[in-house]
Amino acid sequence: EVPLVQSGAEVKKPGESLKISCKGSGNSFSGYWIGWVRQMPGKGLEWMGIIYPGDSDSRISPSFQGQVTISVDKSISTAYLQWSSLRASDSAMYYCGRVVRGGPFDSWGQGTLVTVSS
Amino acid sequence: EIVMTQSPATLSVSPGERATLSCRASQSISSLLAWYQQKPGQAPRLLIHDASTRATGIPARFSGSGSGTDFTLTISSLQSEDFAVYYCQQYHSWPRGTFGQGTKVEIK
Numbered sequence: 001e002v003p004l005v006q007s008g009a010e011v012k013k014p015g016e017s018l019k020i021s022c023k024g025s026g027n028s029f030s031g032y033w034i035g036w037v038r039q040m041p042g043k044g045l046e047w048m049g050i051i052y053p054g055d056s057d058s059r060i061s062p063s064f065q066g067q068v069t070i071s072v073d074k075s076i077s078t079a080y081l082q083w084s085s086l087r088a089s090d091s092a093m094y095y096c097g098r099v100v101r102g103g104p105f106d107s108w109g110q111g112t113l114v115t116v117s118s
Numbered sequence: 119e120i121v122m123t124q125s126p127a128t129l130s131v132s133p134g135e136r137a138t139l140s141c142r143a144s145q146s147i148s149s150l151l152a153w154y155q156q157k158p159g160q161a162p163r164l165l166i167h168d169a170s171t172r173a174t175g176i177p178a179r180f181s182g183s184g185s186g187t188d189f190t191l192t193i194s195s196l197q198s199e200d201f202a203v204y205y206c207q208q209y210h211s212w213p214r215g216t217f218g219q220g221t222k223v224e225i226k
Contacts, residue, residue, distance in 0.1 A: 033213065037162075045154075045162065045205050045217040059213045062119070095161055102212050104152035106173065108161040 003028035004096055006109035012086050012116050020112045022096030024077035028107070029053050033099040034079040036070060039111075040092045050099060051079060086116045120144055120208050124218035130226040137193040139221045141206035146186045150210040153182055153191045156220075157202045165204075166191065193223070201225055 007021040022034060035050040049060035053074040060070060067090075069082040079096060094112050097105030121144040131137045141151065149169040154162040164173040166182035169189055179194040193200055206218040 035215075037217075044203075044220045045156075045207075047207075047215045047217060050213045061214060097162075099213075102209065104164060104167050104207060104209055104215070105154075105162070106164050106167075108163070111161055 003098055003107045004034075004109035006094075006096055006112045009113040010115065012114070013118055014087055014116055016086050016116075017082070017084050018086055018114065019080050019082040020094060020114065022079045022081075022109050024053075024079075024098075028098060029074065029077040031100075033101060034072065035097050035099050035105060036068075036079075036081045037095045037097060037105075038064075038092045039095065045095075048081070048094075053077070053079065086114075088116050088118075090114060091116045119214075120147060120211055120216055122206055122208055122216050122218035124204075124206055124221050126221060127219070128222045128224060130224050131196050132226045133198060134195050135226075137196055137200075137223055139191040139193075139204055139223070141184075141189040141191070141218050143187045143189075143208055143210075147208045147210035149185045150208060150212070151182075151184070151189050152207045152209065153180075154205045154207065155200075155202045156205065162205065196223070 036048040038046045048064045049070045051058040051070045053072045072079045096109040098107045123142045125140045151169045153166040156162040170182045181192045203220045203222045209215045
């Protein structure tokens with residue numbers, strides 16, 4: 001069983017909007033938080049934010065505050081990462097991961113590659 | 119924000135040798151530290167949590183130690199599949215967490 005499955009790669013133009021998804025299976029959502037991590041080309045991991053599907057409680061890193069929105073639809077066990085106006089600098093691989101409260105990421109989605117280019 | 123600093127940036131090791139990776143926190147994080155392994159084109163994989171507890175299915179050659187601000191990941195005898203990038207992450211400031219910049223373990 002694959003706990004988290006992410007939506008496919010996206011190619012967008014600057015200024016466009018985008019919403020990528022992370023779908024849980026089985027019990028992969030129940031009782032867990034879902035976090036998002038950015039990895040720019042050839043770079044390291046950056047913690048973006050996290051959301052609890054049970055009550056949609058969310059926290060976003062100050063580095064990403066105002067740049068992205070994190071949401072969830074618990075009825076379909078799916079978390080989302082959304083941009084209203086993409087920039088070229090948003091080009092990166094984005095991973096979602098499952099987090100036990102107070103703990104690390106114990107499993108990860110396969111990643112969604114976002115390319116923003118005119 | 120807690121800053122995590124890993125060293126060295128690159129570690130060249132021969133197969134079968136021991137690898138020692140370091141991670142330092144800018145303030146005490148108790149034992150709330152994880153280590154991840156990432157291979158090219160793959161998502162990260164949790165190796166160690168709570169500084170020294172191996173995650174499910176992780177071989178015993180991987181061990182973690184440390185508390186407070188200084189932590190170490192040791193790979194006792196490097197196998198070919200262990201050449202990868204390793205990241206530490208603190209979750210003391212949960213739900214916010216920060217990663218180190220990574221250490222690449224390459225074949226010498």
